Amino acid sequence: xxxxxxxxxxxxxxxxxxxxxxxxxxxxxxxxxxxxxxxxxxxxxxxxxxxxxxxxxxxxxxxxxxxxxxxxxxxxxxxxxxxxxxxxxxxxxxxxxxxxxxxxxxxxxxxxxxxxxxxxxxxxxxxxxxxxxxxxxxxxxxxxxxxxxxxxxxxxxxxxxxxxxxxxxxxxxxxxxxxxxxxxxxxxxxxxxxxxxxxxxxxxxxxxxxxxxxxxxxxxxxxxxxxxxxxxxxxxxxxxxxxxxxxxxxxxxxxxxxxxxxxxxxxxxxxxxxxxxxxxxxxxxxxxxxxxxxxxxxxxxxxxxxxxxxxxxxxxxxxxxxxxxxxxxxxxxxxxxxxxxxxxxxxxxxxxxxxxxxxxxxxxxxxxxxxxxxxxxxxxxxxxxxxxxxxxxxxxxxxxxxxxxxxxxxxxxxxxxxxxxxxxxxxxxxxxxxxxxxxxxxxxxxxxxxxxxxxxxxxxxxxxxxxxxxxxxxxxxxxxxxxxxxxxxxxxxxxxxxxxxxxxxxxxxxxxxxxxxxxxxxxxxxxxxxxxxxxxxxxxxxxxxxx
Numbered sequence: 001x002x003x004x005x006x007x008x009x010x011x012x013x014x015x016x017x018x019x020x021x022x023x024x025x026x027x028x029x030x031x032x033x034x035x036x037x038x039x040x041x042x043x044x045x046x047x048x049x050x051x052x053x054x055x056x057x058x059x060x061x062x063x064x065x066x067x068x069x070x071x072x073x074x075x076x077x078x079x080x081x082x083x084x085x086x087x088x089x090x091x092x093x094x095x096x097x098x099x100x101x102x103x104x105x106x107x108x109x110x111x112x113x114x115x116x117x118x119x120x121x122x123x124x125x126x127x128x129x130x131x132x133x134x135x136x137x138x139x140x141x142x143x144x145x146x147x148x149x150x151x152x153x154x155x156x157x158x159x160x161x162x163x164x165x166x167x168x169x170x171x172x173x174x175x176x177x178x179x180x181x182x183x184x185x186x187x188x189x190x191x192x193x194x195x196x197x198x199x200x201x202x203x204x205x206x207x208x209x210x211x212x213x214x215x216x217x218x219x220x221x222x223x224x225x226x227x228x229x230x231x232x233x234x235x236x237x238x239x240x241x242x243x244x245x246x247x248x249x250x251x252x253x254x255x256x257x258x259x260x261x262x263x264x265x266x267x268x269x270x271x272x273x274x275x276x277x278x279x280x281x282x283x284x285x286x287x288x289x290x291x292x293x294x295x296x297x298x299x300x301x302x303x304x305x306x307x308x309x310x311x312x313x314x315x316x317x318x319x320x321x322x323x324x325x326x327x328x329x330x331x332x333x334x335x336x337x338x339x340x341x342x343x344x345x346x347x348x349x350x351x352x353x354x355x356x357x358x359x360x361x362x363x364x365x366x367x368x369x370x371x372x373x374x375x376x377x378x379x380x381x382x383x384x385x386x387x388x389x390x391x392x393x394x395x396x397x398x399x400x401x402x403x404x405x406x407x408x409x410x411x412x413x414x415x416x417x418x419x420x421x422x423x424x425x426x427x428x429x430x431x432x433x434x435x436x437x438x439x440x441x442x443x444x445x446x447x448x449x450x451x452x453x454x455x456x457x458x459x460x461x462x463x464x465x466x467x468x469x470x471x472x473x474x475x476x477x478x479x480x481x482x483x484x485x486x487x488x489x490x491x492x493x494x495x496x497x498x499x500x501x502x503x504x505x506x507x508x509x510x511x512x513x514x515x516x517x518x519x520x521x522x523x524x525x526x527x528x529x530x531x532x533x534x535x536x537x538x539x540x541x542x543x544x545x546x547x
Contacts, residue, residue: 005148010192013141017188019134024056027127043083043292046076047285050087055095060088060186064222064237078235078296085240086285089215093278096190099138100274107143111136138191145195166206169255173248176213181220189214190277197269205259207273212248215280219244235299243295247284315380316340321387330388331400335463337381338404341411342459344373348418349455353448355423356512357441359430364423371419378412381405403530407462410526414519421515425508437494440509443487447516450480454523462527470531473524474538480520484513 054063067076067084076084110132117129165172180189190211197207222237251258262272262279288295317336319325351367354360385401393401429436436444454476461469491509532538 002148006145009141009145009148010188012137013145013191014183014185014188016134016137016141017183017185019137020131021134021185023127023130023134027131043079043289046080046083047087047289050084051091052087054088054091060085060092060218063088063091064240067236078239078299079292081236082239082243082292082296083289085236085243086288089240089244089281090278090285092186092218093274093281095187096194096274096277099142099191100194100270107136107139109136110139142191142195145192145199166203169205169209170252172206172209173213173216173252176210177217177220178213180214180217184218184221186214186218189217190273194270194273197273204263204269204272205255207269208259208262208276209255211273211277212251212280215277216241216244216248235296235303238303239295239299243284243288247280247287251280315377315384318380318384321384325388327388327392327397330384331397331404334381334385334404335400337377337384338408338411338462339459341374341377341381341408342455344370344377345411345415346452346455348374348415349448349452352418352422353445353452355426356444356448359426361427361430364426364430368419368423371415374412374415378408381408399530399534403462403465403527406530407526410522414522414526417515417519417522422512422519425511425515429508434508436509439490439494443490444509444512444516447480447483447487447513447520450483451516451520451523454480454520458523458527461531465531467531467535467537470528471537473528474532477521477524480517484517487513 050063050067053066054060064085067081067088114129114132114134114136117125118133119129176189176193179192180186183189193202193207193210193214196202196210197204202210219237219241223234223241258276259272262276266272266275315337317333317340319330319333321330348367348370351363351370355363355367382405385405388401390398454473457469457473457476461473488510491506491513495506529538
């Protein structure tokens with residue numbers, strides 16, 4: 001029963017840490033990302049930006065994933081990214097310093113205040129309420145943890161076993177690393193180490209070893225999460241992991257002197273472990289900060305960009321734009337690359353059709369991941385084409401460039417609509433546990449099939465530039481609109497008849513019909529509109545002129 005109590009309290013502690021992290025991300029995530037992006041002019045500002053953002057997020061993993069995105073986009077250098085990571089390592093230690101004091105008395109107040117904000121507030125206050133509830137749960141779990149550990153410490157067998165375990169420092173470090181990796185949080189594991197040591201279940205030396213392992217384990221998550229195909233992102237996260245592992249090995253080499261040093265500064269076990277946690281990350285930052293430039297060069301040699309040429313979202317056909325590059329060759333290569341956008345979007349539509357027919361969380365996530373490939377390919381095509389100097393293009397080449405950009409942008413926007421609209425609707429449907437009527441599913445599947453056919457025709461018109469094909473494709477917009485009107489009319493008829501499935505999913509169904517029509521519009525505009533506009537065959541408005 002004691003072990004069950006401990007397991008439940010550990011789960012409560014992890015959930016409290018999770019609530020704090022997600023609450024901050026929801027309330028301030030975009031602002032923190034923007035703040036981080038604008039504070040990377042040099043290593044010093046990057047370090048303090050990483051420290052400040054992570055102090056709020058309480059997750060160096062979340063900060064690492066943000067910086068990983070900046071590195072993948074080429075917005076920051078590897079040296080700047082590593083400086084942010086050093087600051088993030090220090091930032092995540094600050095909450096441990098605060099919670100190592102006995103502040104359990106404020107836990108009920110935090111939970112009450114958080115509950116009131118969560119229940120009564122709007123989006124922003126609700127998120128801060130979530131943070132306060134999370135902090136309260138952390139403090140409550142730690143307070144109860146000490147009581148349960150006190151019972152464990154009185155058990156002769158448990159005390160003898162844990163004292164024997166305290167002798168195996170390397171094994172405890174490995175346990176700490178594994179727990180931090182599994183929990184996605186070094187904060188939670190260091191707080192556990194503090195609780196074990198404060199109750200006398202583990203010695204201070206063993207508690208420090210557990211905290212040391214947590215520092216290594218939390219650096220594993222950014223390496224494994226997100227796309228690992230991009231060399232710049234891979235260098236950054238592996239660089240952080242190597243730095244942490246080097247620090248752990250260095251501490252283990254001088255471990256007999258560590259505990260006396262920490263207890264000499266602060267005799268209380270909780271404070272000694274918290275101080276070690278901060279001191280370890282500060283020392284690591286001081287050692288690595290002057291060496292960031294050669295360290296970055298070493299990582300670039302170990303993980304060259306050539307390793308990612310075959311990545312699914314890496315451009316394969318684009319010509320590097322130089323003064324010697326013929327515009328016609330560059331445009332032809334960009335056209336070939338744009339066809340890959342159509343292939344990826346076709347996969348997305350197939351995935352959408354599958355989850356409309358049979359909702360499946362895994363298939364939804366796999367389909368959503370394709371939108372990231374669309375975004376990266378579209379960005380690569382735009383950057384490549386806009387690097388061509390306008391003075392080097394004749395009129396026909398300028399028109400071709402505009403058509404490629406229009407095609408790429410519209411396909412990327414169609415993918416965004418599928419991701420944020422239709423797949424998000426499917427997730428809401430799964431979360432609510434509701435199902436569309438058979439007739440409603442049939443309507444949606446018919447429109448998904450229509451999208452698939454429209455995409456193929458749009459790609460053919462894009463390649464051929466045929467005005468007759470463009471007119472035929474544009475007329476499909478009206479046909480799809482009629483199909484939508486018929487589906488909406490049938491939907492309302494089912495509502496009047498009292499179909500329970502239709503009543504429960506009415507809003508979701510209408511949202512899906514709207515987004516399907518918008519996706520179809522982007523597919524038509526991608527190729528037909530530039531051709532018809534150039535020929536003067538496109539009306540400025542669908543409104544009839546009234547005299």
